[in-house]
Amino acid sequence: xxxxxxxxxxxxxxxxxxxxxxxxxxxxxxxxxxxxxxxxxxxxxxxxxxxxxxxxxxxxxxxxxxxxxxxxxxxxxxxxxxxxxxxxxxxxxxxxxxxxxxxxxxxxxxxxxxxxxxxxxxxxxxxxxxxxxxxxxxxxxxxxxxxxxxxxxxxxxxxxxxxxxxxxxxxxxxxxxxxxxxxxxxxxxxxxxxxxxxxxxxxxxxxxxxxxxxxxxxxxxxxxxxxxxxxxxxxxxxxxxxxxxxxxxxxxxxxxxxxxxxxxxxxxxxxxxxxxxxxxxxxxxxxxxxxxxxxxxxxxxxxxxxxxxxxxxxxxxxxxxxxxxxxxxxxxxxxxxxxxxxxxxxxxxxxxxxxxxxxxxxxxxxxxxxxxxxxxxxxxxxxxxxxxxxxxxxxxxxxxxxxxxxxxxxxxxxxxxxxxxxxxxxxxxxxxxxxxxxxxxxxxxxxxxxxxxxxxxxxxxxxxxxxxxxxxxxxxxxxxxxxxxxxxxxxxxxxxxxxxxxxxxxxxxxxxxxxxxxxxxxxxxxxxxxxxxxxxxxxxxxxxxxxxxxxxxxxxxxxxxxxxxxxxxxxxxxxxxxxxxxxxxxxxxxxxxxxxxxxxxxxxxxxxxxxxxxxxxxxxxxxxxxxxxxxxxxxxxxxxxxxxxxxxxxxxxxxxxxxxxxxxxxxxxxxxxxxxxxxxxxxxxxxxxxxxxxxxxxxxxxxxxxxxxxxxxxxxxxxxxxxxxxxxxxxxxxxxxxxxxxxxxxxxxxxxxxxxxxxxxxxxxxxxxxxxxxxxxxxxxxxxxxxxxxxxxxxxxxxxxxxxxxxxxxxxxxxxxxxxxxxxxxxxxxxxxxxxxxxxxxxxx
Numbered sequence: 001x002x003x004x005x006x007x008x009x010x011x012x013x014x015x016x017x018x019x020x021x022x023x024x025x026x027x028x029x030x031x032x033x034x035x036x037x038x039x040x041x042x043x044x045x046x047x048x049x050x051x052x053x054x055x056x057x058x059x060x061x062x063x064x065x066x067x068x069x070x071x072x073x074x075x076x077x078x079x080x081x082x083x084x085x086x087x088x089x090x091x092x093x094x095x096x097x098x099x100x101x102x103x104x105x106x107x108x109x110x111x112x113x114x115x116x117x118x119x120x121x122x123x124x125x126x127x128x129x130x131x132x133x134x135x136x137x138x139x140x141x142x143x144x145x146x147x148x149x150x151x152x153x154x155x156x157x158x159x160x161x162x163x164x165x166x167x168x169x170x171x172x173x174x175x176x177x178x179x180x181x182x183x184x185x186x187x188x189x190x191x192x193x194x195x196x197x198x199x200x201x202x203x204x205x206x207x208x209x210x211x212x213x214x215x216x217x218x219x220x221x222x223x224x225x226x227x228x229x230x231x232x233x234x235x236x237x238x239x240x241x242x243x244x245x246x247x248x249x250x251x252x253x254x255x256x257x258x259x260x261x262x263x264x265x266x267x268x269x270x271x272x273x274x275x276x277x278x279x280x281x282x283x284x285x286x287x288x289x290x291x292x293x294x295x296x297x298x299x300x301x302x303x304x305x306x307x308x309x310x311x312x313x314x315x316x317x318x319x320x321x322x323x324x325x326x327x328x329x330x331x332x333x334x335x336x337x338x339x340x341x342x343x344x345x346x347x348x349x350x351x352x353x354x355x356x357x358x359x360x361x362x363x364x365x366x367x368x369x370x371x372x373x374x375x376x377x378x379x380x381x382x383x384x385x386x387x388x389x390x391x392x393x394x395x396x397x398x399x400x401x402x403x404x405x406x407x408x409x410x411x412x413x414x415x416x417x418x419x420x421x422x423x424x425x426x427x428x429x430x431x432x433x434x435x436x437x438x439x440x441x442x443x444x445x446x447x448x449x450x451x452x453x454x455x456x457x458x459x460x461x462x463x464x465x466x467x468x469x470x471x472x473x474x475x476x477x478x479x480x481x482x483x484x485x486x487x488x489x490x491x492x493x494x495x496x497x498x499x500x501x502x503x504x505x506x507x508x509x510x511x512x513x514x515x516x517x518x519x520x521x522x523x524x525x526x527x528x529x530x531x532x533x534x535x536x537x538x539x540x541x542x543x544x545x546x547x548x549x550x551x552x553x554x555x556x557x558x559x560x561x562x563x564x565x566x567x568x569x570x571x572x573x574x575x576x577x578x579x580x581x582x583x584x585x586x587x588x589x590x591x592x593x594x595x596x597x598x599x600x601x602x603x604x605x606x607x608x609x610x611x612x613x614x615x616x617x618x619x620x621x622x623x624x625x626x627x628x629x630x631x632x633x634x635x636x637x638x639x640x641x642x643x644x645x646x647x648x649x650x651x652x653x654x655x656x657x658x659x660x661x662x663x664x665x666x667x668x669x670x671x672x673x674x675x676x677x678x679x680x681x682x683x684x685x686x687x688x689x690x691x692x693x694x695x696x697x698x699x700x701x702x703x704x705x706x707x708x709x710x711x712x713x714x715x716x717x718x719x720x721x722x723x724x725x726x727x728x729x730x731x732x733x734x735x736x737x738x739x740x741x742x743x744x745x746x747x748x749x750x751x752x753x754x755x756x757x758x759x760x761x762x763x764x765x766x767x768x769x770x771x772x773x774x775x776x777x778x779x780x781x782x783x784x785x786x787x788x789x790x791x792x793x794x795x796x797x798x799x800x801x802x803x804x805x806x807x808x809x810x811x812x813x814x815x816x817x818x819x820x821x822x823x824x825x826x827x828x829x830x831x832x833x834x835x836x837x838x839x840x841x842x843x844x845x
Contacts, residue, residue, distance in 0.1 A: 004226045004240040007118070008064050008093065008329060011220075014113050015062035015095045025066045025330065027281040028089075029290060031495060037290060038068035042094030043196075043217045049098050050168050050198060050215055053496065057617075059100035064222065064329060065092045066277055070293050077297070081266035084187075084227070084234035088297060089274035091222040091329075099213025106195050106216045107139045110175060111146075114192065118229055124178040126150035126189070130159040130171030136197065140173070161196045161217075168211065170199040177228055190228065193220040234258065236266050240325060244269040247321035252308040264304035271301035272318035273326070279340045280333040282610075284551065285347045285656040287382070295656075298344065299351055303386060316345035332609070339549045342567035346657030358385030366399060367750065367780070367811050367821035373405015380406070381413065399810055438497030440466035443479070444594070444635065447518040451483075456507045461500035467491075468518050471499045475553030476530055476634040481518040484508055523635065525557035528643045528665045531592060531636045532582065533562050534628045535646070536661065537608070539581035540564055543574050550610050551658050555634065558668055562661045563654065570651060570659075579648040589641035590625030597621060607631050645669040720752075724759045731764065735843040738789060739767040742836050744828055747773035750780055750819060757784040757817075770799060770835045772828050779807040779822035783835060790815035794842050803835030 002010070016022050026045035030036045036044065042065040048054035070077045070088040079086035097106070114120045127146060129136045131153045140146045153159075162169035175193040199214040223235040230238050236245065237258060248265045249256045256265045278294045285295040298315060305314035319341040327334025358379055365375050371394050379385040387406065394401040442449060451464040462483060471493025472478035478491035486505040493499050508514050533553055540548040544566060552563035570578070599619050603609070607621045608630045615631060622632045624640055637643060644666035654660045664672055680691050689697040723745055731739040741760050747753045753771050760769045761784055769784045781803050783796040790796075796818040804810050804820035806827050811820025822831070 001231075002118070002226075002229050004222060004238055005328060007226055007229060008091070008222055010117050011093045011113065012062055012064060014117055015060075015109070018060075018109065020060040020062040020095060021058040023061045023063050025064060028066050028068050028278055029281055029283060037293065038070070039065065040067050040069050041065070042067075042092045042219050043096065046096055046098070046217075048496070050217070056098065059098050061096040061098075063092075063094055063096075065094060066281075066330065067092050068274065068278070070274065070297060077300075080270045081236075081263045084236065085221075085224055087223065087235065087270050087273075089270065089277055093220045093222055093225075094218050095216070096218070097216035099215055102199075102214050102216060103136055103139055103195075103197055104143070106197070106218065107136065107173065108143050110193055110195060110218070111144045114175065118225070120177060120228070122146075124180075126152065126176050126178070128152045128154050128159055128174045128176065130173075131155055133159075133171040133173070133197075136171065136173050161198075162202060166202050166204055168198045168200070168215075169202050169208070170197045170214070172196040179228070183233075190224065192225055192228065193218060236262075236269065241266075241269055243325050244272055244318060244321045247318050248272075248308075251305070251310045251314065251317060254308075264308055267304050268301045268308075268314065268318070271297045272315050273322050275301070275315050275344055276319050276322040276340055277330070277333060279343050280330075280336050282551070284343065284658055285350075291655075295347065298347055299386070302348055302351055313345045313348045315348060316341040319344065336549060338545075338547045339565045342547045343565055343657030345567055350656050354383060354385075358383040361385075362390060364821075366394065367809075367819055371399060371401060373402040373407070374409050376402065376406045377409035377413075380410075436463060436498050437465075439464060439471075439493075439499040441468075441470070441499070442466055443468040443470050443518065447481075447520050447523060449516060451514055451516045453508050453510050453512045453514060455510050457500070459502075460507055461492075461502055462488075462507050463498060463500060464514070464516065467499050467501070468516055469499060469501060470518075470523070470526075470635055474632060474634050475533075476526060476555040477557075479518045479523060479526075481516070483516055484514045522557045524637075524642075525666070526555055527635045527637050529557070529560040529668075530555040530632075530634045531624070531640060532586075532643050532646050532663065532665050533560055534622065534624060534630055534632070534636075535582045535585050535640065535643075536560075536562055536578070536663065537564070537630070538628045539578045539585075540661075542581060543577045544570055550608075558664070560663050560665070562663070563658055564661070565657055566659050567657060569653060575648060575651055579646065582646040582648075585624070585627050586640045586643045586646060588625065588627075589639055590627060592636050592638055592640060593623050594636070595621050595623070602631055605629065647672055720756055721759070724756060724763065727760060728763045731767065734768060734839070735792075735845075737766055738786070739764050740770070740836070740839060741767065742770045742832055744772050744774075744832060747771075747775065747780065749775065750782065753780055753782045753819075754784075754817075757782055760784075761786050768794065768796075768799075768839055770803070770832060770839065772803070772832050774825035774828055777823075777825065779804075779809060779825050779828055779831070781807075781809075781811065781820040781822065781831065781835070783818050783839075785816045787816065792843075794839065798842065799835045799838040802838035803831040806831040806834050 012022055026039055028038050030039050030044055039045070042063050043050065046061065049056055067090050068088060077088060080088055114125065115122050127140045127150065129140070129151060137151050137153070140151050141148055159172050159174065160169070161172045173195045174191050176189045177192050179188055179190055196217040197214065198217060199211055200208040201211055202208050223238060223240055226238040226240055227235050232238060235241060245256045245265055248268050256262050275294060275298050283290045283294050285291055285298060302314055319337055323334045323337045333340070361383055362379055362385060365371055365379070376390050379390055380387050391401045436454060447468050449468055451466050454463045454465055456462055469479040469481060469488065469491040470476065471491045473493055480490065481488045483501065483503060486503050486508065488501050489504045490502040491499060533555060537550050547565060547567060549565045550562065551565050554561040596618055599615050599617060602619050602621050605621065606629055609615065610631070619631050620633050621629065622636055623629050646665050647663060647669045649662045649664060649672065651659055651661050680694060683694050684691045687694060687697045727741045727743045731741045734740040741764065745756060747756070753773060757769045757771060764786060766786050766788050768789060771782050773780045781800055783799045785794055785796050795815045797813050797815065800811055800813070800818040800820045804822050807822025807824045809820055809822030811818065813819055
């Protein structure tokens with residue numbers, strides 16, 4: 001029986017032996033396609049090749065592509081774990097021809113691989129073709145030998161593929177496997193492989209023109225074919241999932257059940273794989289876009305983990321099982337395992353806090369008189385409170401949940417997301433730059449030189465045939481300068497390498513020769529800061545360990561910002577060590593050199609690559625002595641001594657497991673020190689002290705304020721005690737020696753009411769307390785009973801509900817303690833009377 005890894009390698013080797021270039025999987029975040037949330041098929045990284053926008057040095061390729069289908073149009077999230085084959089993360093095996101071979105080779109090779117290399121019996125295979133594709137049907141029958149009875153012709157919905165409403169398209173052919181009579185319906189004939197024949201160009205009017213160089217795009221799900229080869233009923237029963245499922249079972253302390261009871265295990269295993277690879281490709285938990293999808297997947301897994309009784313971080317503990325299973329094929333994930341686990345652990349810890357905060361906000365919303373759909377959606381969307389939790393808590397309080405309003409708010413969010421996606425599609429569809437060649441960048445070696453204007457865009461951006469201007473990328477801001485004296489205010493670069501020079505003034509005409517001059521002092525300042533980020537990256541790893549990896553950056557002339565992964569905040573001592581190490585290697589005057597080499601060679605050299613960055617076959621390696629070695633396309637100093645000095649200004653958390661350093665170098669350090677001197681002088685003047693005594697004077701004032709706060713707290717406690725004593729003196733008989741205290745009292749919030757109620761219950765010994773307060777135009781109500789009363793039929797929630805009804809609110813709680821809110825303080829006295837009547841009615845008065 002072949003393992004999943006063996007199937008993957010067999011596929012790649014099969015096509016490699018037939019002249020295909022083995023191309024590494026592209027990241028899950030598409031580098032050049034804003035129309036896609038995630039890479040969802042093998043052809044995504046070759047999209048520009050198929051559309052003619054780009055060319056490659058090879059005509060045949062084979063890949064095992066990481067794919068995600070969660071969020072956006074392609075979303076299998078809700079089906080995960082319920083069916084045998086739906087996943088958020090999966091691998092797509094594919095072979096591609098870019099105008100080279102066509103059906104005559106693709107079909108026989110597919111047959112040869114599945115029957116010879118995978119060993120599937122030929123009599124259990126059938127093919128489907130597009131209804132009009134006589135050519136494909138003939139190849140299946142004559143070249144392969146498949147009987148016509150096992151060649152099925154289907155319509156456009158099943159066997160025709162298109163990249164969009166217009167553009168490349170063509171028929172496809174699917175290979176299906178008969179799993180035998182033990183399976184029924186659609187489960188019996190399992191689709192294994194889809195062969196897409198891109199042979200037409202569809203125009204806006206629907207006409208289809210044959211392409212001059214037809215292409216091939218195929219896709220076969222690894223998990224699916226593994227279930228067939230390993231003869232198991234579900235993808236989850238393959239060796240690609242079982243190690244992760246076993247790890248889940250270990251954490252849950254109960255074995256995995258492949259039946260319905262195993263649903264939460266399957267969800268967690270799938271989501272652990274997805275989260276590991278998303279974080280490994282640079283996605284961070286957040287509230288928008290890809291970060292929101294990651295957060296939703298992670299929290300969904302956490303909720304199921306909680307249901308299984310898993311204590312502590314769940315996903316972080318599953319990362320090793322994922323990397324051990326798939327790390328051999330995707331070393332970039334295995335190498336970052338510790339950092340990935342740290343980010344997921346921080347998200348899980350954050351969710352625990354978020355859940356607590358969300359529940360507190362939910363309680364406040366319920367106390368104010370109900371839960372409308374918009375409020376519920378805000379708790380769900382902004383504070384991460386699961387909708388099922390919201391619904392359960394509302395039911396416990398006896399309040400209706402406005403599901404219709406919630407769904408309407410959710411739908412509005414989806415419409416906004418669709419509109420935003422459409423705007424991105426429109427931007428991407430613009431063909432204004434499609435036919436332009438990549439700009440030749442000469443700015444590594446010189447900062448000025450001649451160039452020719454190729455065109456000026458509708459937005460006024462000037463495009464040159466060559467440029468010394470660095471286009472914004474890799475965290476480094478774009479250059480400024482001039483073109484024949486016209487000010488260039490920014491430079492950007494498209495994914496295809498076309499540089500856009502934004503000018504402030506009349507743009508030079510197309511075809512004109514210009515002198516391009518970069519602002520040299522500004523570029524040198526940027527180079528100092530960029531080189532400092534490399535030294536900083538290495539220093540962070542030295543001090544904090546291998547979990548510290550770059551997660552983003554901004555390199556500007558006046559400052560640098562560096563985001564990095566970390567499971568916890570570094571101590572002040574750690575930050576001092578980092579700053580000292582950076583300055584130590586600046587003053588060591590390390591030579592800075594660059595070399596262009598192949599990606600594999602760069603990795604072999606030990607060069608650091610960045611999370612989620614897509615690299616070409618040729619990469620630029622920046623070396624700083626023996627201290628730093630990174631892949632980087634930015635501009636740098638020639639020697640670290642040129643950086644001058646480095647000052648770390650701040651280190652703050654910006655997300656789950658991600659922190660941000662802000663720093664300055666050279667003249668920025670001088671400006672920072674001058675500003676600090678001015679600040680200390682101003683503080684000394686305000687505190688009426690000498691500059692060197694500011695800290696002592698501040699401590700003295702803080703101590704004085706703390707003493708005053710303590711006195712105010714003591715006075716407030718004494719006032720509350722007095723209020724309690726007055727209420728106890730007015731206590732009324734309730735039943736069998738139990739007494740009733742009712743009163744409208746001053747209170748800052750519900751916590752103050754609860755403290756007073758506890759004091760009164762203690763003073764009563766046996767009895768009931770009903771309190772009300774008007775706070776900022778709202779009503780707070782609370783009823784509390786001593787422990788001996790609920791067993792005799794008294795219920796605090798009923799009393800609070802009766803009182804809340806008169807002030808336009810609602811609420812509830814336990815028999816011994818309940819609270820509510822309202823919107824009409826003018827009827828508070830009536831509300832307390834109504835609550836009192838409800839209590840007396842419960843004892844038969």
